[in-house]
Amino acid sequence: MHVKEMFPPGPRKPLLVAFITNADGGIRERCMSLGIDCVVVKPITYEKMRSVLGELLPAYPGSDNPPRM
Secondary structure, three states, X not given: OOHHHHOOOOOOOOOOEEEEOOOXXXXXXXXXXXXXXXXXXXXXXXXXXXXXXXXXXXXXXXXXXXXXX
16 A cells, blocks of 8 residues: 555645655655655765655646745
């Protein structure tokens, strides 16, 4: 079951980013198979978060005016 199936139907689904401590053992692949949009391995820096959101927000439905970071 995809995580996004738990939300009401409609054109906008939540943008899901998983923060994990270890990418070993197929955790990243498991998250992606469950509907996570992006998996980021900790530690997280401001620059990394800005880059991830910069890539995801423009492609996200309804993000004509994404928030400024």
